[in-house]
Amino acid sequence: MDSSIQPIDRVAFELGPITVYWYGVIIGLGALLGLWIAVRESERRGLGKDTFVDVVMWAVPIAIICARIYYVLFEWDFYSKHPGKIIAIWEGGIAIHGALIGSFLTAFIFSKLRGISFWKLADIAAPSIILGQGIGRWGNFMNQEAHGREVSRSFLENTLHLPDFIVNQMYINGVYYHPTFLYESLWDLAGFVILMLLRRVNLKRGELFFSYVIWYSIGRYFVEGMRTDSLMLTSNLRIAQVISLVLIALSIILIVYRRKTGLAEKRYLEG
Template identity: 70%
Template sequence: MEQNIQPINRVALDLGVLQINWYGLIIGIGVLLGLVLAIREAERRGLHKELFVDLILFAVPISIICARTYYVIFQWDYYSQYPGEIIKIWNGGIAIHGALIGAVLTAVVFAKVKKVSFWKIADIAAPSLLLGQAIGRWGNFINQEAHGGEVTRAFLENLHLPQFIINQMYINGVYYHPTFLYESLWNLLGVVVLLSLRKVNLRRGEIFLAYLFWYSIGRFFIEGLRTDSLMLTESLRMAQVLSLSLIVVAIALFVYRRFSGMAKQRYLDA
């Protein structure tokens, strides 16, 4: 039975001279929906909707470059032998932590140029970032990457997963943990949490710090199940090291900004 299972075609649309892959299309959908969510909230918070449109025009390409650079650096043994593969991002190999670094740096510079609080922008964008990440993981699903270790078909069926997910987790004769799904669901739950925190009226910047905290906790544990981790050393997974670092940074900034008086304004302030 398993021998007849065919993976989902990675090409969403073939126009002859142009192929549109599911990977890029899904990431694009995530970016678009995240932008819509941010624009709606920006208008409620007294910002022009064009602000996030302008930001994303810079943030998306910079984030993609940073995400790919981050990945290539940790896979340099391979890409040094095949440099032509570096630009082929449609085959996968985009590190979310690299994208996050690029997005944050872009937002810091953008906020200074536009004379807008970075923390205000970051708070508004935080749920959008998690939503985009939740959707983007399905691009990994199509490419049959970012999966965990070996499992049985019975294990996947006991999770009550749809057949198309179970079948796509059948790779080269073996079933694998759908860690892409675990992270996607964790991120979607995080979107609900962050949207709820808006009503709590936290200090400015704390919703973004909550995003770093929430995502990093989930990523740390889920990364431990994966088989394709980028390694800092033979025993240290880079994503886990960075996740722990971000948890510490988020907590430290939360405490420091409150006790230093840097976080006087609240999220719902005009």
């Protein structure tokens, strides 16, 4: 064990009795940048500039709560014995799929109350969501979590050509690990670029969102297979991989179904 390698301090700063962790700061920055992009796009698409601010005011806290509940439920063996840890979200332990469920339901109810097309909201939000996810994975980096299996330092330096700050942060309890947080982050950022380009293709309404779901789920399926901290459905089935496959299939089915039945009448740039 190389005692000269010290992990990055998880604490960003302290305000009296309040401790602010990098995990929360990074996730917050991802959410704010995503919101800024969504607001600009919603204005371009004829929605009020406050529309997405109002959505996010509800969606973010609900998404965080749902993400934590999702994680806790699948790790109930641990949390049933340590109930005081259930709210310790600053230690990590939120599930993206739980957050997506919470955000989806919130946006759906919001759209009905405001009389706005849900699919229009979903399309506008899609690039922002995947950008936020890509940035948010660096919160896992700060917590030294969401990593893969054991590797050598040579692999990280000479094969992946990673900078020292990433290599050193992947040194955990005397072992180097695959930076799977980085793989997923890069996949998400590439997805953001692709979705921003697809906006100009003028897909049918809802299909930009489905494209996001498909792209993200493909990357998540493969990255999840490399991780060592997956939530498990059974001893052999990783929950995130099962959900990813279901979401890919469901998205493709809905694209075809909505086109054939005429439910996807409008295109992204219409109305």
